[in-house]
Amino acid sequence: MDEWKPNPVVKPHKKRSWYLAWKYKLMNQRALRKLCQTGAVLFLLVTVIVNIKLILDTRRAAYEEEEESTQDYDDEMLNVEVPRHPASTRKILDVEVYSSRSKVYVAVDGTTVLEDEAREQGRGIHVIVLNQATGHVMAKRVFDTYSPHEDEAMVLFLNMVARGRILIFTIKDEGSFHLKDTAKNLLKSLGSQVAPFLSWRDMWTFVGKKGGEVYGEKHAKSPALSTWGDPVLLKTEVHLTSMEDAECHWPDTELNRRRRRFCSKVEGYGSVCSCKDPTPIEFNPDPLKDNKVFDVPVAVIAGNRPNYLYRMLRSLLSAQGVNPEMITVFVDGYYEEPMDVVELFGLAGIQHTPISIKNARVSQHYKASLTATFNLHPEAKFAVVLEEDLDISVDFFSFLSQSIYLLEEDESLYCISAWNDQGYEHTAEDPSLLYRVETMPGLGWVLRKSLYKEELEPKWPTPEKLWDWDMWMRMPEQRKGRECIIPDISRSYHFGIVGLNMNGYFHEAYFKKHKFNTVPNVQLKNVESLKKDAYEIEIHRLLGEAEVLDHSKNPCEDSFVPDTEGKVYVMFIRMEQEADFTTWTQLAKCLHIWDLDVRGNHKGLWRLFRKKNHFLVVGVPASPYSSKKPSSVTPIYMEPPAKEEGAVAVPAVAAAEQT
């Protein structure tokens, strides 16, 4: 545009000739007029052209501007955000429910939402909860009411389901043997005609709205003890309600927005979703003074047990000194519900594509979680590792805050754990007391970053090695003689009943009676004496003041320990070499403490409480403390019982307490 000349018509070759021509033309009116006309027309033409150019240019400029501004900044990822569930305008759901000996299924609008035909699995009453407005599955449970106590769990669950939800029941195999009256009455109150009369090997399906109408029920009686009822198939229709009716009207806050999201998706969490006075999801426990673990990342290792995770996170977030910013929940697999729980509490969650199977899968999940934890918190020197089936003591962080410096200063330490394997109701007493043990208890523990990064991570068992991570960590190659600090009274409680190596019987035998600290702000005693050398001095002092028990009595008897309080007693058992735990195992058995493998020992010494007295057990002659044995005392020897076939009902998996 700059080159544009205002008058392109006149192109004089020389100044003089131009002047002459002009002069001549002036004389000639006609010529002048013609010239003016042509000039004007040309001018108009040029104006038009310039105008068009102007318009084109500005347009292009504007377009380029737009292009430029974003070119580099487009996300390469195609972000296709399809709405998760196509909004269905249908107001009626077709529901199909099937019950038989070997197979159950539930289909909603043609989509199978439950199908179970696995053998020897899924026995009992299957329950599905649907959202009454959307028809989405909110919960899926199976209660093996053939076995004891499962009906109680079902009652608990059904009571937690909000009014108005659609409930679907179906029996696989057998569901009545331990279905007690309480449960039957509850089913009756839901509108079931048949439930009170359900009996052995009956088939049954039922669809109803909690606190409302019944959509259908079918039942097939078992003709004889040895046979099952005929399969039943129930087809029915359910009318959906409006969204308004399906939701509570909580005040609009950020917390309640999270709550609403959660409660419209899943069921079975009880009062957190109750419309009137729901239970809080933010806890604000007291902060700790001088909290040494405020900036320590907390990794919560989770699988697909969202109810456990819910309970666990509640207790964790209620613990004094907790820092929710540092918590990350690692979910093994693409399960939605655990992530919903994590979001409910406003925490960070990470999902992990499962690698390998069974124990190795857990092990790979642990590795990924630990690595990610230290990646996310590169400044952290430690990480707290928790599992989804633990209750966390109110003074968990206070306990760690007081003891964590030991990990920094004492090279001979492997970990700090919140769990005392031998800390049962009848064997633990002092919340301020800590021990050093040669075993690695897990179940809520602190890992040093340098230990993980330099030693464990590079040689962590690969997926094809089907190893338990905790068994592997306990191996001498890894532990290298280092010890863990544990409290006398555990700061975590293992409540998981279902799990990889866990069942109800096992839990009751080994975990139910575990002592769990509920006292806040416990001031730990003499933490300094837990350091390597100081601890030896402490032990010698203890043994020096300890009263030797009467070794002629039976150590399993209650009378073995006098009826005193607050005294220190010692007994000596036979222990030929370091790995000889014959007598100890028998003693552990009769004391009803952990006997599946050896836990809680320190150089052939065990420390526990009996009748509120500190009770020391020394293995002679393997223990260096054997010198404290008076020469008159003969160490007690207890013979293992003769092996009986099938006598052991417990799966003797040594790592059983994990998961």
Added chain:
Amino acid sequence: MQKINRNVVLALLTAASLVFLLFQLSYYRFYLSQKNAAVFSKGRGSQSGQDSTRWHVVRKFLGLISSQNIPVYLIDPLVLGLIDKDIEQIRSSSDGPSPECKYFCAPRDFTTFALLDKTWKHEMDLFRTAEKMGFQWLKILNKDPRLDGMDDLSGTEIPLHYIFKLASHAIHLVVFYERSGHYLWHGPLRLKQHMDRKFVPFRKLHFGRYPGAYEKPELLLASIDDLKVQIPKNPSSFLEEISHSRFLECRYREARAFFQLYPDDASLDAVEFRKKAKSLLHLAALTLNNLGVKFWLSSGTCLGWYRQCNIIPYSKDVDLGVFIRDYKADIIPAFQKAGLPLKHKFGKVEDSLELSFQGEGDIKLDIFFFYEEDDHIWNGGTQAKSGKKFKYLFPKFTLCWTEFVELKVHVPCETLQYVEANYGPDWRVPVKMWDWKSSPSNVQDNGVWPVDEWDDVIQIY
């Protein structure tokens, strides 16, 4: 009469079109210049009005974030550039009111602030308060790179950038994350499909075209134009950092694909070698950084980073590159002091210099010095027994930051060309038998050292 009329009409027409044309031209010029200067500031009020708008927006923003207890600091290159000129004065000045608005009124479209990763608890509260104050905001999320290297983890996305817009000025808030290797990282700014591409002219942002890596800055609370704001204690070194902050993420996905094809060596030897090589690399980085010598991963170490995001377990040494202009005579004593004795020295500063230090457990640290020519860069090699010289040619490259074995280090930004020059198009295939004199695809014979120089240019310890 008719004729005159016609003439008058013509003349009028001509005059009108001339005026029109001139108007158009001037408008066109004006439009172009405006586009170059600031399309963004649409309302072109008086200059001083514009200036104070910027100051007001910054003040409002600082009020907003302090009401939410969010610590931010100023990283705007333009404003910091101005501040840097008067840094002494600003450092020493008391809180007295400043006579004029010198810094925050300077013409620009954005003011850039940084925020350290600690995310605040109630982001929604911040946005709501911001809206009440009249800000429009935009949040840019993306994947968390700290989980990228991990097998199959998918976390929640993390916020990388926030933009707060008020009137004709915008605040760009860059979120910095701390990563393994003691450095801060900020992400690239990438718009998702549904986002408003015209929210602000994104091109003009100073941060976000590429991800960047920075040292943790020391901060200083200063009073700038009567606003209390945190600034880097040393603005000039921070400004210097901005200019070469570009960060390359390791190609984790490709590395995983590589390991699918060639499973990783998990033997105890490999674990042990990697551990030693890693600590050697950390020691070398510490030593060179202390000397202020810029270096990058070269040869096998660079290939290991590029191909598998890890040290190649059979590579036997750690290779670093240094531009000869960064050579310092202190390098050798510094390494010796760090416990790495000189193993051999080939060449001289003027030609083909190469240093080797002995690390722990038979691992060698090789430092190759690179010579820049007009159209290429090269380093030299020397065969000890024959005095033969070799030359390895590389296309020109610049340096980028990356993270490798928990260390923030340089690699050539044009890594592919660099690796291909060195290892040929088949660099993806592991080769265990490697001859440094013949295997590289960019090696050239470069004559022989004169025998009388041998004592100097071939030193073996």
